[in-house]
Amino acid sequence: DAKTTQPPSMDCAEGRAANLPCNHSTISGNEYVYWYRQIHSQGPQYIIHGLKNNETNEMASLIITEDRKSSTLILPHATLRDTAVYYCIVRGNNNDMRFGAGTRLTVKP
Amino acid sequence: GAVVSQHPSWVICKSGTSVKIECRSLDFQATTMFWYRQFPKQSLMLMATSNEGSKATYEQGVEKDKFLINHASLTLSTLTVTSAHPEDSSFYICSASAPGGGNTGELFFGEGSRLTVL
Numbered sequence: 432d433a434k435t436t437q438p439p440s441m442d443c444a445e446g447r448a449a450n451l452p453c454n455h456s457t458i459s460g461n462e463y464v465y466w467y468r469q470i471h472s473q474g475p476q477y478i479i480h481g482l483k484n485n486e487t488n489e490m491a492s493l494i495i496t497e498d499r500k501s502s503t504l505i506l507p508h509a510t511l512r513d514t515a516v517y518y519c520i521v522r523g524n525n526n527d528m529r530f531g532a533g534t535r536l537t538v539k540p
Numbered sequence: 541g542a543v544v545s546q547h548p549s550w551v552i553c554k555s556g557t558s559v560k561i562e563c564r565s566l567d568f569q570a571t572t573m574f575w576y577r578q579f580p581k582q583s584l585m586l587m588a589t590s591n592e593g594s595k596a597t598y599e600q601g602v603e604k605d606k607f608l609i610n611h612a613s614l615t616l617s618t619l620t621v622t623s624a625h626p627e628d629s630s631f632y633i634c635s636a637s638a639p640g641g642g643n644t645g646e647l648f649f650g651e652g653s654r655l656t657v658l
Binding site for chain 2: 465469472473474475476477480518522525526527528529530531533
């Protein structure tokens, strides 16, 4: 079973920041939080991951709360091409990734 | 970045036949590969974990005799759907973990293979 909870859908205006929340209240101390996205009929695309510190790369920022029970993925300037299903995943020591339902983000002009 | 390739990207077969899907890591050696299945408008469901040179570990509810997984080399894993039926029609996706990454490294996903069983 997935260890994360995400809202089923969100809308965002083009050019604005998209903030996608994720709850992972049962996360263990050595489990990482990963974010992937999937555009229709394609394989998942890696976005970012982190353990406890906030992370930033060319695609997004990941904000993890101090207690690590939740996180937020931030797409700073959403474009129409960012419309996709975004998955927040807690990855354990056994290396596998189990997907939850994800959030369907729709970026609108 | 690392690339994982699947072949074929789509396949149509008759009920009762077997279909093989290949998953290759093109520029790295993958000791572990994962196979997922995705039905329309649903999330990815982990089917099995494939370790090079050993038997795959199947998730509960996945029939190992129906979904044969072979991971004979560090760059290739295959999934064979045996005696396929229409309910096996789905999007099959593989992923591979670069060596040494553990749970801290990126998991690279293939483009997926869409199977339609008539």
